[in-house]
Amino acid sequence: MPLPSTASAFRLFRPVLAIVSVGWLSSCGLQKDVDVELPAPPAQLVAECYLESGQIPQITVTETVPYLSEPSNELLTDVTVTLTGPTGRIDTLRFGPGQNAGTKKFFTHRGRRRLTIRPGDTYRLDVKDTKGRHLFGSSTMPAIVPIDTVEWKFNDRTGEQRKAYVLTKFDDPAATVDFYRLQVHRRHVNDDPEVDYTPDDRLLNGQRFVLGTSYEFSPNDTLFVALYHLERPYYDFLRSIDDAQSANGNPFGQPAKVRSTVEGGIGVFTILSYERRRVILKE
Amino acid sequence: MVRLRSFRFVFSLLLLLAAPLSLLAQVVLRGTVRGSDGSALPGANVAVPRLGLGTATNPDGSYELSLPTGRHSVQASFIGYQNQSLDVNLRNTQRLDFTLAPGGTELQEVVIEGSGTLEQKLQTTQMGAERITAREAKLLPALFGEVDILKTLQLKPGVQNGGEGTSGLFVRGGSADQNLFLVDDAVVYNPNHLFGLFSTFNSDVVQSVDLYKSGYPAQYGGRLSSVVDVKLREGSRDSLGVSGGIGLISSRLAVEAPIKKGKGSFIVAGRRTYFDVFTRQINKLNADDPDYNPIPDYYFYDLNAKANYQLTDKDQVFLSGYFGNDVFGFNSTQGFNFDFRWGNRAATARWSHVFSPRFFTNTSATASYYTYNIANKLDQFSFGLSSSIRDYNLRSDWEWRPEGGKHVVRFGGSGTLHHFGVGRLQAGSQDQELNIGQDVQYDGQEGGLYAADNFTVTDKLALDYGLRLSGFRSGRNDYGGLEPRLAARYTLSPKTTLKASYALMYQYVHLVTNSGASLPTDIWYPSRLSVKPQRSQQVSAGVSWLFAGGKLLLTNEVYYKWAQRQIDFRDGAQLFVNPELDQEFLFGRGWAYGNEVYLEKKDGRTTGWLGYTLAWTKREFEPQRGTDGINGGRPFYPTYDRRHNLTLVLLHQLSKRINLTGSFVYTSGNPTTLPTGRIAVQDVFGGELEAVPLYPDRNSFRLPSYNRLDLGVVYKLRPMRWGGESDLTLSIYNAYNRRNPYFIYIDEVRDQETEEVLRYRARQVSLFPVIPSLTYNFKF
Structure with missing residues (x-):
C-alpha cells in the first residue's frame, strides 16, 4: 500500500472518475476532434541525463516542440555537452545517437569512460548550441538508503486468481529530509515498472518505511525492486511531470509547469543512488 | 484591518438604539400568514384597505400592524394564493392569523411567487x-x-x-x-x-x-x-400530509402532520438515489467473468426534519435538522476495499419572541458539521484519511419598528466556535509494523455584532445603513474589522427608482481546493498567523423601472468589487495531510466588475425572466515565497470568468392541467489552460517515451461558447379518489443536443499495430447530451 503522502485529490478519485467518465463519454459519443490554434513558443533546449556510478554517461538533448506538431526524429547536431566532475575534470560527451542495449534508452551524446561516483560527489552539466542557448545544472549524489527486506504474501485463491502483494522495508535517516522512489519491475528493468511510488519522509522521518503493492503478482514472478534515494530537485521534477501529464485531460486538475533540475532550458540532470534487489516469488 | 480590543463601541450603539421602547403603540394587531399547507408566507401583504395601512410579513410569516381601536376588515394576500379578509374588533392588542388557500385548485403550481410583488x-x-x-x-x-x-x-x-x-x-x-x-x-x-x-x-x-x-x-x-x-418549510398545522416523487435517479418522500392542531407541526423528508441498486445487479450478473471490473457502489441520501410549536401568543420555537451523506464503496476481487463517504449535518433550535408589537427577536443555536472519510483496506493493511469542520453557533437578531413607520432597526450578534480537523491520517498494519498517524487540528472563534437601520427619509429617499463588527481568534492571533453596509433608494417617479449600495466583507475561513470544482475532499482552513482573512468591498448602482401596467420590472445594476488576500496555491502544492499546509498558499488580489440587466414578469399565464450579464473577473498573484507567483505575477482570468451570460426563463400555463416551461442559457466560453509545447521524457530505465505537456500562461485560452435549451412539461393528473394530487413532470435537458465543451485535452493518435505515435490532436469533451427524464410527484 503506498504511503498517502503522495496522494492528491485527483489521484484518490482517479480510478473512480476513470470508470465513470470513460463509460459515460464513450457510450454517448461525447468526444470529438476540434481545431485549436496553439501558439508556438520559442524552442528551448531539453536535456535528460542520469549519471550512475560504473556506467558511461549518456545524455539525450532535444528541444521543445509545439504540442500539435508531428512527431519527428530530427536531432540537434550543433550541441556541445560537457560534464565537469568533482575534481574539476571536464569530459566532453561526443555526439553519437544510439540506443543503450541494457536500458533501451535512446541517447544523443555519450561519454568515453565509465564514471566512479561516490555519495557526496557533485557533477555539473553544460549543454551549449550554436544559437547561443546554454542549459546547465549540477547534481550531488545522495547516500544510498539500503533496502532492509523485500517480502511477499499470497492470497488464498487458486489458479490465475492466486496473487501476491510485495512489501519493501527500509529505514529512513532521521537527520535529513529525504525523498524516495520505489520501482518494481517484472522480468526486465528496461520496461515500464509495475509499481512506481515517490514518497517523502514527511510523515515517517527517522522511522521504518513499509511500502506495499496490491495483490498483483503471480507465483514465480521475477521482480526487480529498486529503491532510489532522490535529490529534492529530481523529486520535484518527477512530481511536476506527473502533475503536468495528469492535468491534460483532467477537468479538475490544475496545470502545473515542469520544474526542471536545470537552468537555461528544461529537463533533468541527476546522479542516481539506488539499491536494487531481484526476487522470485516462491510460494 | 482593526485588531479586536473590545466590542464596547457596538454595545453602546445597541443600547442607544434600544432605549426608547416606551414609545410603542397601544393597540396592535399581529399574527401570521400561512399557506394551507402550513408554510409560513414571508413577504405576504396584510392590509386594512379602508385606512390605507398595510405591512409585509417577516421571513417567518409574522406581521404586526398598528391600528386604531374599533372594527376593521383586514386582508391578507400573496401571489399564488387566494386573498383572505377577516373582520376584527380591536380593543387591545390582538392576534389574527391567516391561512391562505392556493389560487385555484389547478393553478397553484403555475404562478411564480417571488419576493413579494414587483412593486415591492x-x-x-x-x-x-x-x-x-x-x-x-x-x-x-x-x-x-x-x-x-x-x-x-x-x-x-x-x-x-x-x-x-x-x-x-x-x-x-x-x-x-x-x-x-x-x-x-x-x-x-x-x-x-x-x-x-x-x-x-x-x-x-x-x-x-x-x-x-x-x-x-x-x-x-x-x-x-x-x-x-x-x-x-413547516409542516401542516391542520392535517396529515404525504408528498413525494419517483424520479429517474432518486425518489423522495415527505410526511407532515400537526403536533397539536393549529399550534405546531412537524415535517420529515427523505431522498435517496438508487444507482447502486442497478449497479449491484449488473455486478451480480457478471460475477463469474474474471475480466469484469465491478462497478463501484454509489448513492447519496438526505434527511430533513423540522418541528415548530407556538408556545404562547408571543413565543414560538422550531427545531430543524439536516443529515446527508454520499457513500462510495468498492470491494475488489483482489481483496482491496475502498470506502469513501462525505456529508453534512446541521441542526437549529430557534426561539422567536415578541416583546411588544414593535419589538421582537429571534434567537437560535445551531450546529454544523461537514466531514469526509476515506478508508482503504488491503489484507492486513489499512489506510484512513479524513477532514472535517464543526461549528457551534449562537445568534440573536432583534428588530424594532419605532412609531411613525420611518425606521426599521435591526441589531444583534452571533458567536461561533469552529473546530477544523484539517487532516487526519491513519495508516497501519495488523502486526503494528506499520503505524503512521497524523492529526492536524485547529480551533477558532468567530464573532459578529451588528446594528442597522432602514430609514425612510422622505417619500422619495430611503436609506438602509448599518455596521457590522466581526472578529476571529485562532490561537493567540486576533483578527477583525468593521464592515460598513450602506444602501440607498431614491424614487424618481412612481415607477422608477435609483439604487446604490456599498458593502465591506471579511472572510475568516478558507477552502483549500485546487480543482476549481467542488470536490468532497476540499478542506476548510482557518485564518492564522500566515493566512490573513480575506477582504472584499463592493459598490453597486442600479435603476429599476416598472412598466406595462406594473407587469414587467426592468432592473439594471452595475457593480465593481475588489478583494484582497485572495488564496491560491503554488504549482505542485501538497494539499493532503500536510502539517504545514499554509506554506502551500499564495496570496493575491482579485477584482470583478460588470453590468446586469434583468427583466422579470410575475403575473399572468406567462411568467419568467430575461437576464444578461456583461462581466469581467481577474486575479493577480505576485511572486512570493520563492515562487514566481501565478502566471509570473501577471493578472489572469479565473475559470469562472464569463464575458457574456444570457438567460431566458419562461413558464406558461397552457391549460389548467398543463404547464410548459423552458430555459435557455448562453455564456461565453470559460478560460482554460492548454499546453502549447511538449517534451519527451524517457525516464531512468527505458520504458515508453512519454510526452510531457508544457503549459503557458494560466487560463490563456477560452473554450467555445456554451448554450443550452431545457424544456419541461408539468401535467397534473386527475385528483385521486381520496383527494390526493399528482403530476407527471417531463424534463428535457439540452433539448437540441448541443455538445457543449466541458474541457479540451491533447491526445495521441497511435498506429494500431506498432503503437507508434503518429500525431497529436485536440479533443473536446462534452458531459451531457440530450437527457429526457420523467418524474411522478404526488401529494395527499
Whole structure:
C-alpha cells in the first residue's frame, strides 16, 4: 500500500472518475476532434541525463516542440555537452545517437569512460548550441538508503486468481529530509515498472518505511525492486511531470509547469543512488 | 484591518438604539400568514384597505400592524394564493392569523411567487437580491429530473456555475468558497452531492431561498461574495400530509402532520438515489467473468426534519435538522476495499419572541458539521484519511419598528466556535509494523455584532445603513474589522427608482481546493498567523423601472468589487495531510466588475425572466515565497470568468392541467489552460517515451461558447379518489443536443499495430447530451 503522502485529490478519485467518465463519454459519443490554434513558443533546449556510478554517461538533448506538431526524429547536431566532475575534470560527451542495449534508452551524446561516483560527489552539466542557448545544472549524489527486506504474501485463491502483494522495508535517516522512489519491475528493468511510488519522509522521518503493492503478482514472478534515494530537485521534477501529464485531460486538475533540475532550458540532470534487489516469488 | 480590543463601541450603539421602547403603540394587531399547507408566507401583504395601512410579513410569516381601536376588515394576500379578509374588533392588542388557500385548485403550481410583488421589489432599498421558491424551481426543467434550487439560482444574472451540470455558485467574480450557505440559520459547508452535480437541498422541504449578491444586510457576514439563505418549510398545522416523487435517479418522500392542531407541526423528508441498486445487479450478473471490473457502489441520501410549536401568543420555537451523506464503496476481487463517504449535518433550535408589537427577536443555536472519510483496506493493511469542520453557533437578531413607520432597526450578534480537523491520517498494519498517524487540528472563534437601520427619509429617499463588527481568534492571533453596509433608494417617479449600495466583507475561513470544482475532499482552513482573512468591498448602482401596467420590472445594476488576500496555491502544492499546509498558499488580489440587466414578469399565464450579464473577473498573484507567483505575477482570468451570460426563463400555463416551461442559457466560453509545447521524457530505465505537456500562461485560452435549451412539461393528473394530487413532470435537458465543451485535452493518435505515435490532436469533451427524464410527484 503506498504511503498517502503522495496522494492528491485527483489521484484518490482517479480510478473512480476513470470508470465513470470513460463509460459515460464513450457510450454517448461525447468526444470529438476540434481545431485549436496553439501558439508556438520559442524552442528551448531539453536535456535528460542520469549519471550512475560504473556506467558511461549518456545524455539525450532535444528541444521543445509545439504540442500539435508531428512527431519527428530530427536531432540537434550543433550541441556541445560537457560534464565537469568533482575534481574539476571536464569530459566532453561526443555526439553519437544510439540506443543503450541494457536500458533501451535512446541517447544523443555519450561519454568515453565509465564514471566512479561516490555519495557526496557533485557533477555539473553544460549543454551549449550554436544559437547561443546554454542549459546547465549540477547534481550531488545522495547516500544510498539500503533496502532492509523485500517480502511477499499470497492470497488464498487458486489458479490465475492466486496473487501476491510485495512489501519493501527500509529505514529512513532521521537527520535529513529525504525523498524516495520505489520501482518494481517484472522480468526486465528496461520496461515500464509495475509499481512506481515517490514518497517523502514527511510523515515517517527517522522511522521504518513499509511500502506495499496490491495483490498483483503471480507465483514465480521475477521482480526487480529498486529503491532510489532522490535529490529534492529530481523529486520535484518527477512530481511536476506527473502533475503536468495528469492535468491534460483532467477537468479538475490544475496545470502545473515542469520544474526542471536545470537552468537555461528544461529537463533533468541527476546522479542516481539506488539499491536494487531481484526476487522470485516462491510460494 | 482593526485588531479586536473590545466590542464596547457596538454595545453602546445597541443600547442607544434600544432605549426608547416606551414609545410603542397601544393597540396592535399581529399574527401570521400561512399557506394551507402550513408554510409560513414571508413577504405576504396584510392590509386594512379602508385606512390605507398595510405591512409585509417577516421571513417567518409574522406581521404586526398598528391600528386604531374599533372594527376593521383586514386582508391578507400573496401571489399564488387566494386573498383572505377577516373582520376584527380591536380593543387591545390582538392576534389574527391567516391561512391562505392556493389560487385555484389547478393553478397553484403555475404562478411564480417571488419576493413579494414587483412593486415591492421596485421600492425596497435592498439591491442584488433574488428569491427563489421551491415551487418555482419545481416547475423548471432539471437535469435527470432532479429539482435543484441552486441550479435555478444559476439562471439569475451575476451568478455563474462551476461547469456543466454543477451546483456550485460563482457570484459576481467570487469563488465557490465565498458563498455563505445557511439552512434555517445553520451553515452548510458543502452543499453538494456527487462532485457538485446535485445540491443538498431537497426541494420537498425548501420553502424559499434568498440570494444576496450585494448590499448585504448587516446580519450576514463571514463570506465575501454572497449569502444563500435557505428556509425550510413547516409542516401542516391542520392535517396529515404525504408528498413525494419517483424520479429517474432518486425518489423522495415527505410526511407532515400537526403536533397539536393549529399550534405546531412537524415535517420529515427523505431522498435517496438508487444507482447502486442497478449497479449491484449488473455486478451480480457478471460475477463469474474474471475480466469484469465491478462497478463501484454509489448513492447519496438526505434527511430533513423540522418541528415548530407556538408556545404562547408571543413565543414560538422550531427545531430543524439536516443529515446527508454520499457513500462510495468498492470491494475488489483482489481483496482491496475502498470506502469513501462525505456529508453534512446541521441542526437549529430557534426561539422567536415578541416583546411588544414593535419589538421582537429571534434567537437560535445551531450546529454544523461537514466531514469526509476515506478508508482503504488491503489484507492486513489499512489506510484512513479524513477532514472535517464543526461549528457551534449562537445568534440573536432583534428588530424594532419605532412609531411613525420611518425606521426599521435591526441589531444583534452571533458567536461561533469552529473546530477544523484539517487532516487526519491513519495508516497501519495488523502486526503494528506499520503505524503512521497524523492529526492536524485547529480551533477558532468567530464573532459578529451588528446594528442597522432602514430609514425612510422622505417619500422619495430611503436609506438602509448599518455596521457590522466581526472578529476571529485562532490561537493567540486576533483578527477583525468593521464592515460598513450602506444602501440607498431614491424614487424618481412612481415607477422608477435609483439604487446604490456599498458593502465591506471579511472572510475568516478558507477552502483549500485546487480543482476549481467542488470536490468532497476540499478542506476548510482557518485564518492564522500566515493566512490573513480575506477582504472584499463592493459598490453597486442600479435603476429599476416598472412598466406595462406594473407587469414587467426592468432592473439594471452595475457593480465593481475588489478583494484582497485572495488564496491560491503554488504549482505542485501538497494539499493532503500536510502539517504545514499554509506554506502551500499564495496570496493575491482579485477584482470583478460588470453590468446586469434583468427583466422579470410575475403575473399572468406567462411568467419568467430575461437576464444578461456583461462581466469581467481577474486575479493577480505576485511572486512570493520563492515562487514566481501565478502566471509570473501577471493578472489572469479565473475559470469562472464569463464575458457574456444570457438567460431566458419562461413558464406558461397552457391549460389548467398543463404547464410548459423552458430555459435557455448562453455564456461565453470559460478560460482554460492548454499546453502549447511538449517534451519527451524517457525516464531512468527505458520504458515508453512519454510526452510531457508544457503549459503557458494560466487560463490563456477560452473554450467555445456554451448554450443550452431545457424544456419541461408539468401535467397534473386527475385528483385521486381520496383527494390526493399528482403530476407527471417531463424534463428535457439540452433539448437540441448541443455538445457543449466541458474541457479540451491533447491526445495521441497511435498506429494500431506498432503503437507508434503518429500525431497529436485536440479533443473536446462534452458531459451531457440530450437527457429526457420523467418524474411522478404526488401529494395527499
